[in-house]
Amino acid sequence: MKPIVQISLDLTNIEEALETAAMAMRAGVDWLEAGTPLILAEGLNCVRELRKAFPETPIVADLKTMDGGYLEAEMMAKAGATHVVVMSRAHEETIHCVVKAGQDHGVKVMGDNLADDMVAAAKKLEDLGCDYVIHHVGYDERRGIAARGERMPSPLDQLKEVVEAVSIPVQAVGGLSLEQAIRTPEYGAPLVVLGAPLTIDADSFKTASGDLEDSLRLICEKVHAYGDVAIGGQK
């Protein structure tokens, strides 16, 4: 599949999210993500506002569903999401419910293997009908481990294994530098997500020109230039 650039709008107000999304769209980003903090701050209204402003753009609603799967997925779909997220740690029945809601409402399901046995969880998510795997090392997990002076885990550590274990597209997320995120298609993971380096540490993201939009445009061009990424380690 062609590599995709997604930005996670991990922001806490809709104005800033819409502004960042508009800049990202001008720069060539493919998918928008209503991040968990944004959904918490603004409710599903943020998905409605993003849908209104960007009628044709895929929108991932990252609510990290753990229970009540059908209703949550249905609500996100009705608000305008095209992709919803369910956790591998949820009960299998919840994953079934989200997958069923996805089929009924025409949205894709991303299964997130956060805080789980990552390779086994990725396989389980595929077996239960998810369309994508989010291979995710959590924010708190990374901080906590680093605070104890231990090496911070990275989604790159097991990315190859996860990619080879499934035959659906994988996205690697959690603490990746920009350079690392851009290179995830080389591991067979075609969904490049840009989070903190863009929305939180925007200053470190700018290139010599100092313009965020120009920097992002160069990144999108670079990712799109990869061409097709083989899924499941298959050439």
Ligand SMILES: O=C([C@H](O)CO)[C@H](O)[C@H](O)COP(=O)(O)O
């Ligand atoms: O999902 C996320 C996290 O669990 C907090 O809600 C973030 O979107 C994700 O971890 C982003 O990671 P960074 O790339 O480190 O911003």
